[in-house]
Amino acid sequence: MRRTQVDVNIQTARAVGGKIYDWYEMVKRDLPWRRTRDPYKIWVSEVMLQQTRVETVIPYWNRFMELFPTIEALADAPEPDILKAWEGLGYYSRVRNLQKGAQVVREKFAGRVPDTLDEISTLPGVGPYTAGAILSIAYDVDVPAVDGNVFRVLSRIFLIEEDIMKPKTRRTFEGLAEFLIPTGRAASFNQGLMELGATICIPKNPRCQSCPVQEHCRALDEGMQEAFPVKEKKKPPRPVDMTAALLRDGDRVLIRRRPDKGLLAGMWEFPGGERVEGLSLEESLITHLTEAFGVTVAPQRLFAQVQHTFSHLQWDMRVFECAIVQGQVREHDDLKWVAVGELDAYTFPVAHGKVVKELGGLV
DNA sequence: TAGCCGTGGGC
DNA sequence: TGCCCAAGGCT
Numbered sequence: 001m002r003r004t005q006v007d008v009n010i011q012t013a014r015a016v017g018g019k020i021y022d023w024y025e026m027v028k029r030d031l032p033w034r035r036t037r038d039p040y041k042i043w044v045s046e047v048m049l050q051q052t053r054v055e056t057v058i059p060y061w062n063r064f065m066e067l068f069p070t071i072e073a074l075a076d077a078p079e080p081d082i083l084k085a086w087e088g089l090g091y092y093s094r095v096r097n098l099q100k101g102a103q104v105v106r107e108k109f110a111g112r113v114p115d116t117l118d119e120i121s122t123l124p125g126v127g128p129y130t131a132g133a134i135l136s137i138a139y140d141v142d143v144p145a146v147d148g149n150v151f152r153v154l155s156r157i158f159l160i161e162e163d164i165m166k167p168k169t170r171r172t173f174e175g176l177a178e179f180l181i182p183t184g185r186a187a188s189f190n191q192g193l194m195e196l197g198a199t200i201c202i203p204k205n206p207r208c209q210s211c212p213v214q215e216h217c218r219a220l221d222e223g224m225q226e227a228f229p230v231k232e233k234k235k236p237p238r239p240v241d242m243t244a245a246l247l248r249d250g251d252r253v254l255i256r257r258r259p260d261k262g263l264l265a266g267m268w269e270f271p272g273g274e275r276v277e278g279l280s281l282e283e284s285l286i287t288h289l290t291e292a293f294g295v296t297v298a299p300q301r302l303f304a305q306v307q308h309t310f311s312h313l314q315w316d317m318r319v320f321e322c323a324i325v326q327g328q329v330r331e332h333d334d335l336k337w338v339a340v341g342e343l344d345a346y347t348f349p350v351a352h353g354k355v356v357k358e359l360g361g362l363v
Numbered sequence: 364t365a366g367c368c369g370t371g372g373g374c
Numbered sequence: 375t376g377c378c379c380a381a382g383g384c385t
Contacts (some may be wrong), residue, residue: 049381056371057381090369093384127383147381167364194381203379204374 006158006176016157016216017180017189023212024192027199029054032061034191039113039138040071043101046133047094047125054198060089071111075102097125115139128170136186144177145190146170149197155229156201156219164229242317243285244272244352246303246359247324249337253359255346256292257334268346270319270355271335281318293335295327304358308351319355 028034031054033045044064048057064085068074074082077099086095101123105113113134114120121131132145144150151164154173162169181189200207208220219225247254247270255268273288275281282299289297299320308315331337338346343356 046381051369051380051382053371053380088370090371091382093368094382097383125383129382133381145381148379149381191381198381 006160006172008158008176008179012216013180014182016213017182019212019216020180020192020196021182021185021189024188024195028188028191028195032058032065037138039115039134040074040102041065042138043113043126043130043134044098046130046137047098048089050094050130051091052089056089060086071102071105071113074099075106094125097123100124101126113138115141117141117143128174132174133190136190140184140187142178142181142183142186144174144181144186145194146173146177147194149194149201150177151229152203153193153197153201156206156225157213157217159218159222159224159228161228161230163232165232239314239316241275241281242272242315242351243275243281243288244270244317244319244355245285245289245297245299245322246270246319246355247297247322247329251341252337252339253343254329255336255338255343267349267352269349269352272317272319282320285320285322289322293327293329295329296325297322298325304355306351306354308349308354315351317351 033042036042045057045061048061048064067081067085068077079096079099082095082099083092086092089095104123105111109119114123115135115138117131117135120126120134121128126134129145129147132143133147135141135143136145151173154160154176155162155164158176160172160176162172164173177190177193196211196213200211204226206225208214208217208225211217211220214220217225219228245254254271256271258267258269271289271292272285274284276284276287279287285299286297289295299322301321302318303321304319306315306317306319308317329335329337340359343359348356
């Protein structure tokens with residue numbers, strides 16, 4: 001028996017596992033992919049269900065089964081056909097991987113979906129969750145299938161405070177989920193855990209009065225249901241004061257290309273940079289341009305102010321119209337004077353694009 | 364490890 | 375409106 005990092009005695013494990021199993025057998029929804037044991041059809045359903053709601057998946061699964069009823073049919077289908085069948089589901093690499101997987105099954109596994117963790121995990125698009133789901137549901141193998149529902153349900157029952165956003169946390173939950181499986185009944189137990197998470201133990205306002213394991217739930221006991229699972233909140237984007245220079249030469253403006261790596265790699269921008277600690281915006285801009293091109297500029301007026309939020313940064317960018325007071329710009333591949341009317345030919349980040357648009361409006 | 368990949372629904 | 379969330383996996 002694998003040892004879990006969560007302190008659970010065998011009696012509790014048997015009680016919780018059995019109750020979830022019994023409850024699922026009582027209340028399970030009649031879903032189309034629950035009417036088959038065909039590993040291929042269950043595989044397709046599990047991939048469709050990744051990050052996607054059951055109600056959304058049902059019509060897609062039905063249509064997919066008509067179009068590609070077997071591994072052979074999917075393996076041989078033209079890519080445009082499979083994409084069309086997936087249209088509107090999102091995450092389109094899922095269906096490309098599914099087809100690649102079908103081809104691998106045909107060529108390496110004699111057309112039969114593998115029934116071991118090691119083998120099935122070699123299929124593209126089959127990660128730890130999907131592997132466990134297919135093995136348990138289609139082949140009755142007693143392996144866990146830990147998805148977002150399972151994180152939520154188990155973290156509440158056992159008051160697990162590990163951050164579920166950390167990859168290593170998965171092992172804790174897999175160990176516990178495996179420990180809870182009533183022997184030989186992983187198919188219904190695993191689906192029961194997920195069904196419980198989807199219908200009762202929901203993220204907000206969980207329906208604890210209807211829960212089959214309410215008497216075992218430590219979070220309910222402490223009135224802390226909504227504090228679980230523990231999920232490190234994404235840090236809010238760091239605010240950054242950006243500066244940029246609008247330098248004109250007749251109807252042309254100066255743009256430069258960003259480095260090939262890092263944020264907004266390879267895109268074009270109006271030269272500038274982050275505000276330097278201790279300096280004003282204008283002083284920072286002068287410093288950046290001096291260092292970058294060896295020219296001295298004089299900010300003359302604020303041309304535009306643009307806000308743009310990235311996942312990790314929040315730019316408050318001010319674009320100053322500047323004059324060159326000393327030195328000369330030497331053009332090269334990544335630094336050019338470009339007519340305003342030609343700027344469309346260059347790719348700008350959204351923030352700079354707004355400035356380009358404003359410039360265009362002036363022409 | 365963190366960023367990326369799509370879409371629809373709930374609040 | 376703007377988040378968060380939903381049966382994840384890949385790079």
